[in-house]
Amino acid sequence: MKTFPIGGVHPSDNKKWSCDKAIEVLALPDVVNIPLGQHIGAPATAKVAKGDKVLTGQLIAEATGFMSANIHSPISGTVTAVDLQPNAQGLRQMMITIKREGDEWMPEIDRSAEIKRECALDSAAIIAKIKDAGVVGMGGATFPTHVKLSIPNGCKAEFLIINGVECEPYLTSDHRTMLERGEELLTGVEILKKALGVEKAIIGVENNKPDAIANLNKIIKEKKFAVVVEPLKVQYPQGGEKQLIAAVTGREVPPPPALPIHVGAVVCNASTAVAVYEAVQKNKPLIERVVTVTGKDVKNTRNLLTRMGTPISTLLAEAGGLPEGDVKVVNGGPMMGRAMVNIDSPVTKGCSGITVFSGADVRRVPTSECIKCAKCVEACPMGLEPYLLQRLAAKQMWEEMEVERIPDCIECGCCQYTCPAGIALLDYVRLGKQTVMGIIRARAAAAAAAKK
Amino acid sequence: MGVLSAVILYFVAQKFKVEEDPRIDEVEKMLPGANCGGCGFAGCRAMAEALVVRDDISALFCPVGGAECMKKTAAYLGKVAPEKEPTVATVRCGGVCSKRPRTNEYNGTKKCSMAAAFYTGETACAYGCLGYGDCVDACQFGAIKVNPETGIAEVDPDKCTACGACVKACPKGIIELRKKWPKNRAVYVSCVSKDKGAVTMKACKAGCIGCGKCAKVCAFGAITVENGVAYIDSQKCKLCRKCVNECPTGAIVLKGMDPLPKEPKAPAAKPAAAETKSAEKKESVNEQK
Numbered sequence: 001m002k003t004f005p006i007g008g009v010h011p012s013d014n015k016k017w018s019c020d021k022a023i024e025v026l027a028l029p030d031v032v033n034i035p036l037g038q039h040i041g042a043p044a045t046a047k048v049a050k051g052d053k054v055l056t057g058q059l060i061a062e063a064t065g066f067m068s069a070n071i072h073s074p075i076s077g078t079v080t081a082v083d084l085q086p087n088a089q090g091l092r093q094m095m096i097t098i099k100r101e102g103d104e105w106m107p108e109i110d111r112s113a114e115i116k117r118e119c120a121l122d123s124a125a126i127i128a129k130i131k132d133a134g135v136v137g138m139g140g141a142t143f144p145t146h147v148k149l150s151i152p153n154g155c156k157a158e159f160l161i162i163n164g165v166e167c168e169p170y171l172t173s174d175h176r177t178m179l180e181r182g183e184e185l186l187t188g189v190e191i192l193k194k195a196l197g198v199e200k201a202i203i204g205v206e207n208n209k210p211d212a213i214a215n216l217n218k219i220i221k222e223k224k225f226a227v228v229v230e231p232l233k234v235q236y237p238q239g240g241e242k243q244l245i246a247a248v249t250g251r252e253v254p255p256p257p258a259l260p261i262h263v264g265a266v267v268c269n270a271s272t273a274v275a276v277y278e279a280v281q282k283n284k285p286l287i288e289r290v291v292t293v294t295g296k297d298v299k300n301t302r303n304l305l306t307r308m309g310t311p312i313s314t315l316l317a318e319a320g321g322l323p324e325g326d327v328k329v330v331n332g333g334p335m336m337g338r339a340m341v342n343i344d345s346p347v348t349k350g351c352s353g354i355t356v357f358s359g360a361d362v363r364r365v366p367t368s369e370c371i372k373c374a375k376c377v378e379a380c381p382m383g384l385e386p387y388l389l390q391r392l393a394a395k396q397m398w399e400e401m402e403v404e405r406i407p408d409c410i411e412c413g414c415c416q417y418t419c420p421a422g423i424a425l426l427d428y429v430r431l432g433k434q435t436v437m438g439i440i441r442a443r444a445a446a447a448a449a450a451k452k
Numbered sequence: 453m454g455v456l457s458a459v460i461l462y463f464v465a466q467k468f469k470v471e472e473d474p475r476i477d478e479v480e481k482m483l484p485g486a487n488c489g490g491c492g493f494a495g496c497r498a499m500a501e502a503l504v505v506r507d508d509i510s511a512l513f514c515p516v517g518g519a520e521c522m523k524k525t526a527a528y529l530g531k532v533a534p535e536k537e538p539t540v541a542t543v544r545c546g547g548v549c550s551k552r553p554r555t556n557e558y559n560g561t562k563k564c565s566m567a568a569a570f571y572t573g574e575t576a577c578a579y580g581c582l583g584y585g586d587c588v589d590a591c592q593f594g595a596i597k598v599n600p601e602t603g604i605a606e607v608d609p610d611k612c613t614a615c616g617a618c619v620k621a622c623p624k625g626i627i628e629l630r631k632k633w634p635k636n637r638a639v640y641v642s643c644v645s646k647d648k649g650a651v652t653m654k655a656c657k658a659g660c661i662g663c664g665k666c667a668k669v670c671a672f673g674a675i676t677v678e679n680g681v682a683y684i685d686s687q688k689c690k691l692c693r694k695c696v697n698e699c700p701t702g703a704i705v706l707k708g709m710d711p712l713p714k715e716p717k718a719p720a721a722k723p724a725a726a727e728t729k730s731a732e733k734k735e736s737v738n739e740q741k
Contacts, residue, residue, distance in 0.1 A: 090572030092647070326557075341556045341571055364559050427561040434569055 003233035004243035007381035018301040032309030038348040041067035057106040070134035072285035074307035088345040133279030139269035142350035158264030165239035168333035171353040173290040178212040188277030295356030297323035376415035386415035393432035490615025516613040545581040546642035546658035548602035568623035576655035590621035631686035637708035660703040666695035
């Protein structure tokens with residue numbers, strides 16, 4: 001079975017808590033908060049003001065430049081504020097607040113359940129529709145999909161890889177999507193193929209989801225889709241873009257600033273393919289997504305189809321509330337998710353799950369000294385030396401960190417997971433990456449200014 | 453063999469002798485030798501070189517040695533001594549534990565830079581002191597410490613040399629170099645929160661709510677209110693202390709002096725105390741993993 005060549009860890013996947021729970025539609029929220037920056041790139045520019053009436057699916061914020069994404073209203077009602085509000089980390093962020101009145105949709109959105117397979121549009125028209133609908137990568141990185149599909153000059157796409165790996169423990173939203181919305185997903189894949197002009201489309205799925213693999217294969221056979229499902233070995237971070245490309249095609253993406261397209265690959269998340277289908281065939285912008293609410297002590301784990309901007313506390317209440325005692329609520333999964341301090345913060349485009357930890361899982365293990373056992377080096381899927389990077393970051397030796405290829409780090413957390421001394425490697429590595437990337441950007445800006 | 457080598461080495465040393473201004477050594481001796489980098493140079497030697505080489509040394513200043521040290525070196529070199537008012541690092545946060553309740557627990561690496569890169573901090577205030585002591589690590593003079601009782605960094609003005617290392621180290625931008633008055637007197641707004649008044653009040657009872665009362669009472673135009681927070685310009689302030697009594701939350705701190713007697717008509721109400729923490733949700737323990 002295929003997998004990526006170096007590093008990786010195998011945490012227990014803990015998907016059993018929610019993988020059998022069918023997707024349910026969450027009741028419409030009464031108030032939503034929509035952050036203007038919920039994708040990689042420039043935050044969108046608000047197009048509504050306080051007091052404006054909006055319909056479900058109406059454009060409320062427009063992409064600021066190429067590397068940005070449109071945002072649409074997930075409910076119908078009145079805009080009550082466009083102001084700074086705390087996000088999940090407590091940081092103040094611009095958000096549009098909408099109070100719900102009924103559920104009136106924009107007339108051009110097709111809300112029927114019927115699956116429309118034929119797509120007469122050409123590549124440019126498809127990409128334009130995806131851009132209008134504000135589709136971004138829904139695996140968590142929230143890279144605008146239209147940017148990914150716009151192939152730079154001199155490059156040629158050979159493969160479309162659909163990321164159905166969902167290697168992050170606990171999360172099951174992509175799994176349920178592949179099981180329950182397989183045909184829409186595959187239609188989305190065909191549309192993406194057309195947009196890219198590629199022949200080959202491969203869906204990579206980790207082998208711990210045999211039902212999803214069987215379901216997709218069944219639909220491919222019955223409805224004659226030209227798509228291949230590739231079962232992959234269960235190993236974290238199989239769903240990392242570069243790891244997935246290596247696993248499926250055997251090609252290695254060169255270090256940044258090279259992109260996957262330089263080896264001919266374009267990777268999209270499975271849920272993104274469904275969003276692409278809805279955007280192109282149903283004129284439906286990205287206003288809802290499946291969010292897994294899970295955790296060992298969560299009474300009623302769920303996979304909820306949620307409108308964007310719904311407070312996360314509503315989802316937690318729907319799942320039976322928070323467990324007793326100290327808890328840690330993480331936006332995302334345990335490996336790459338981020339702990340939250342504000343559970344009233346909204347669901348965003350990149351929010352695939354909410355994981356609740358309780359009891360002994362809440363706090364970190366006690367740390368001891370590094371004995372240079374090099375387990376972190378073995379685990380690093382990018383071939384870095386995390387123990388060294390940690391020391392350099394602690395000593396603020398940023399130039400040396402750049403030499404040690406810190407920009408390559410994908411922040412997967414394998415190093416910290418595997419460290420027997422419990423050292424917070426990722427804390428340091430992240431700080432180092434952030435600082436070094438800042439230095440690199442400043443240098444590039446200075447060079448650009450000198451050129452002028 | 454040894455004698456031969458000595459002779460060769462002597463001639464080599466003569467041939468490749470580096471001519472250096474002997475004054476550099478002398479000037480370096482006059483400098484404090486802290487090598488803190490507060491002057492903007494890599495160390496005291498580099499500063500000494502600059503002092504010797506440059507004709508106009510008005511732009512150079514050693515914050516550690518201060519005016520006295522600069523006078524001495526300038527007199528030795530026969531140049532005009534640069535002048536600069538002494539300053540002192542000031543931590544502008546008054547959110548002590550009793551005034552700024554904890555809403556979560558940070559379980560990550562205890563460094564301000566890391567906590568700040570990740571989230572806002574253990575309280576509802578997004579601007580306040582985190583208390584993990586990046587400034588303490590940066591200070592070479594032992595002048596700044598985190599008070600375990602308040603959880604906030606405190607500067608010892610007698611030890612502070614105003615080198616500015618803590619100002620650079622603080623990710624929240626709380627520390628400022630302010631004019632140093634005799635007897636360590638000071639009046640400053642001990643808050644940098646840009647939140648709206650109600651939000652600030654909810655997060656911290658000692659926060660500046662941007663009401664502007666202090667700015668109205670100031671006779672010297674030293675106080676400006678911008679982005680919901682007041683700021684006292686230490687160059688314009690004359691330490692009249694009128695603003696201290698006006699502040700409804702006690703965000704304006706007075707040091708080294710007695711406050712003005714309160715006017716009898718002022719009821720000395722405490723509006724901030726009424727605003728207690730709303731029914732807090734579960735404690736969410738925080739960690740970056």
